[in-house]
Amino acid sequence: MTGSVILDPLVPLVVLYVLAAVAVLGLGVAVWRGLVGWILRALAAVVLLGAMANPSLQEEDRDSLSDIVIAIIDESASQRIADRPDQTAEALAHLQAEIADRPNTELRVSRLGDAEGDGGTELMMALSEALSEEPQARVAGMVLITDGRLHDLPAAPPVLPAPLQVLLTGKDEDWDRRLIVRNAPAFAILGEPVTLTLRVEDQGAAPQTEAVDLTIAIDGGAPLAFQIPVNEDIELPIDLPHGGMNVMQFATPVADGELTDRNNEAVVQINGVRDRLRVLLVSGEPHAGERTWRNLLKSDSSVDLVHFTILRPPEKQDGVPVNELSLIAFPTRELFLEKVDEFDLIIFDRYKRRGxxxxxxxxxxGTYVQNGGAVLISAGPDYATADSIYRSPLGAVLPGAPTARVYEEGFTPMISDLGERHPVTEGLAEFAPAPTQDGVPGWGRWFRHVEVTPSPTADVVMTGINDQPLLMLDRVGEGRVALMASDHSWLWDRGYEGGGPQLELLRRLAHWMMKEPELEEEALWVEPNGLTMRIIRRSLEEDTGDVTIVHPDGTETIVQLEETSPGRRELLWDAPEVGLYRLTDSATETVIALGPAAPREFEQTIAGADVMADLVAGTNGGVSILEDGQPSVRAVRAGRPAIGNGWIGITPRDAYRTADISVSPLLPAWAALVLAALLVIGAWLREGRR
Known part of the structure; x- marks a missing residue:
């Protein structure tokens, strides 16, 4: 119970001040005239003015409130390595026992995990949230049990109401090895080297090592082994092997005694793009579709086209002198012998042997194809003759042999059952100008079809008259070939009967021949979105089996994909953490990095509180190393140092809650009136006697 005097004037303060001034003036006149009762008059004025001021006694009934100590427990990824979880649990148990032994003191415990995505340890955010939930006047201390590796120091509260103490995990002999990859671009041009900067960095009490092993694997393939020096930057030029996403994994072996292997790997994902697609178009003779091929290829700014056309065959006798046919000789030898390997795609349009x-x-x-080149044949009626290009040495790599029969009648090209699953023709019917009816795509007809017998290894993805093969694809050696058994695809581009997707078909054919990953027949890839991955498996087979997902920590999860369209299976899967995941089934394999393979938590794994030293010192708190023993808890006055040898301090706040308030006047109004009247009468009587 505590009390205090309060004033609640019955009249405005201005009036009270005026009356007081009048009273002082009257007393001055009384003293000047020598009235002996002026003292009694003064006392009467004081009583009357005091009554009008209405003094009261306010009494409060207070309940004492306990002091609060906030403990933030760092359970982020870097706190789960080595024996730090045991150190944390022991420190928390000791702190709980110390606070329990203190009277009128409570402990509030808040646990902190990894931030969303790759945010690291948001220790200050956790402290701010914990403080916002407690009355500031009751907070006697704050304790952080952590390794000191936080990533949100600017988010620290601007004012801390009590000493901040850090109980630091870790040991003096801790050391760790980290692999760093810098200067990794998101995109790179195929054929141009990309320079990456590698560094293997030892942290903490690391043993003396001059060089370590380094392995480099691309798209989950067999790793290549190297040796590089420690704590030095190494410039590494890399040529991307293919277009699309290239996933490069760099790794160093785990050494005895290092804290973790989570930062011994680094993953770089670079999207390979072609600067320009170099195409050689060989036209056998002028025809209605020749310009269509040229226009399609020239309309794409990324295509560098060389057009070789035979305008005047040797059998043509018109009497024109040879020296008047052209100004310069066409570089035939240079194109077809010396520089043929520089082309990404060679197209033969109605070509036949003429010498x-x-x-x-x-x-x-043919050798160019075996070594990885690509050839597309657009066959006209000459393909079925004795002068067919199939009868040349190039026939050994072509996917279809002519039967000498040519159909000259209208037909609508159809996608075969295999073509529904093949990436070159999958969903091609969606590009039709008219809806599909009774299984027939709504595109225009063609009027010539060369009958061919496909090779045993060829994939027939489109059919024509009587379901005869129309478009055949095959792999030969390291290269790829395609045969279109008709020269009327140009009708689609001209819009005959609505036309058709010639440009889309040609684009897909070119990308398939360029071995773009998104058009591989047997492919497994992942489209990441945060920690959610869309697993996509494309195959020409009916059943592809389950997919095994290998987590960053080595554990495995087996999932089953669901068919979404012919030849395509998908699944949305939520990953439990960031890192490098390896996915494999019976035939294919891929790797994907969700976030960095070595998250932000593992950039610095050696415990240390240097980052927040100034923040802690500003509250008179300090850092206690748990390896040296568990500190006791003491009470210290506000403003005094709250850290010492083997102890940490908290500042009792003596907080309370007012349970009841009572207000009573010091002197009742009637008593003040009687007292003032007696004083005035006394002054009058005394002055009257004199």
Whole structure:
């Protein structure tokens, strides 16, 4: 119970001040005239003015409130390595026992995990949230049990109401090895080297090491082994092997005694793009569709086209002198022998043997395919004759042999059952200008079809008259070939009967021949979105089996994909953490990095509170190393140092809650009136006697 005097004037303070001034003036006149009762008059004025001021006694009934100590327990990824979880649990148990032994003191415990995404340890955010939930006047201390590796120091509260103490986990002999990859671009041009900066960095009490092993694997393939020095930057030039996403994994072996292997790997994902697609178009003779091929290829700014066309075959006799046909000779030898490997795609449009291109040149193109090149044949009626290009050395790599029969009648190209699953023709019917009816795509007809017998290894993805093969694809050696058994695809581009998707078909064919990953027949890839991955499996087979997901920590999860369209299976899967995941089934394999393979938590793993030293010192708190023992808890006055040898301090706040308030006047109004009257009468009587 506590009390205090309060004033609640019955009249405005201005009036009270005026009456007091009048009273002082009257007393001055009384003293000047020598009235002996002026003292009694003064006392009467004081009583009357005091009564009008209405003094009261306010009494409060207070309940004492306990002091609060806030403990933030760091359970982020870096706190789960080595024996830090045991150190944390022991420190918390000791702190709970110390606070329990103190009278009128409570402990509030808040646990902190990894931040969303790759935010690291948001220790200050956790402290701010914990403080916002407690009355500031009751907070006697704050304790952080952590390794000191936080990533949100600017989010620290601007004012801390009590000493901040840090109980630091870790040991003096801790050391760790970290692999760092810098200067990794998101995109790179195929054929141009990309320079990455690698560094293997030892932290803490690391043993003396001059060089370590380094392995580099691309798209989950067999790793290549190297040796690089420690604590030095190494410039590494890399040529991307293919277009699309290239996933490169760098790793160093785990050494005895290091804290964790989570930062011994680094993953770089670079999207390979082609600067320009170099295409050689070889036209056998002028025809209605020749310009269509040229216009399609020239309309794409990323295509560098060289058009070789035979305008005047040798059998043409018109009497024109040879020296008047052209100003310069066409570089046939240079194109077909010396620089043929520089082309990404060679297209033969209605070409037949006429002796212009010797067999040696065509044989060289066959070798070009075997070594990884791509050839597309657009076959006209000449493909079925004795002068067919199939009868040349190039026929050894072509996917279909002519039967000498040519159909000259209208037909609508159809996608085969295999074509519904093949990435080149999958969903091609969606590009039709008219809806599909009774299984027939709504695009225009063609009017010539060369009958061919496909090779045993060829994939027939489109059919024509009587379900005869129309578009055949095959792999030969390291290269790829395609045969279109008709020269009327140009009707689609001209819009005949509505036209059709010639441009889309040509684009897909070119990308398939360029071995773009998104058009591989057997492919497994992942589209990440945060920690959610869309797993996509494309196959020409009916059943692909389950997919095994290998987590960053080595554990495995087996999932089953659901068919969403012919040849395509998908699944949305939520990953439990960031890092490098390896996915594999019976035939394919891929890797994907969700966030960095070595998260932010593992950039610095050696315990240390240097980052927040100034913040802690500003509250008179300090850092206690748990390896040196568990500190006791003491009470210290506000403003005094709250850290010492083997102890940490909290400041009792003596907080209370007012349970009841009572207000009573010091002197009743009637008593003040009687007292003032007696004083006035006394002054009058005394002055009257004199």
């Amino acid at each position: 212009i291109l010797p067999s040696t040149y065509l044989d060289n193109i």
